[in-house]
């Protein structure tokens with residue numbers, strides 16, 4: 711991942727924080743798969759909009775982000791600390807009932823994805839689930855803001871997730887949407903259970 715990605719979120723944290731006003735609708739079916747009242751890890755929480763919905767649904771939450779500026783804003787928003795943590799620093803084992811990563815791992819360098827997915831598998835308890843969304847494409851690159859994206863195909867994503875561990879189930883959803891850049895974008899999300 712290029713340093714320009716985190717530089718963008720550091721320098722534009724306040725503007726970015728106003729971009730998302732409502733939680734991701736796909737969060738709620740994911741939470742139904744997770745043990746009620748269980749512990750969720752969020753990777754790349756941003757301004758904490760989905761994090762707030764996770765807490766309001768009665769879960770315990772470890773929210774994390776690589777941008778100290780966004781983590782500080784989300785900490786204020788949530789009233790609980792958001793840890794400054796890069797994806798590849800995840801070191802938990804058998805800890806989480808759910809790992810949630812909305813539009814965040816799409817910034818991880820493609821070569822780092824297999825290791826990050828293994829770390830997510832290791833961090834989940836048996837029966838725990840992960841939900842993560844990605845911008846779809848055929849090769850990685852940067853957007854008009856200089857942010858790096860792995861722009862991955864569903865097939866390549868599927869191969870990486872399957873290498874990460876013996877999941878009991880893996881499903882995908884695809885849709886057409888957009889993002890902060892307001893460019894029409896193809897998205898894919900994985901839901902997998904350990």
Ligand SMILES: C[S@@+](CC[C@H](N)C(=O)[O-])C[C@H]1O[C@@H](n2cnc3c(N)ncnc32)[C@H](O)[C@@H]1O
Nearest residue numbers: 719754755756775776777796797812813814817
């Ligand atoms: C597109 S935003 C999504 C934020 C939030 N999940 C949402 O849906 O609004 C991507 C987030 O991932 C974080 N991020 C990017 N690269 C990261 C990395 N390598 N490690 C940790 N966080 C990272 C950014 O700081 C940013 O908050």
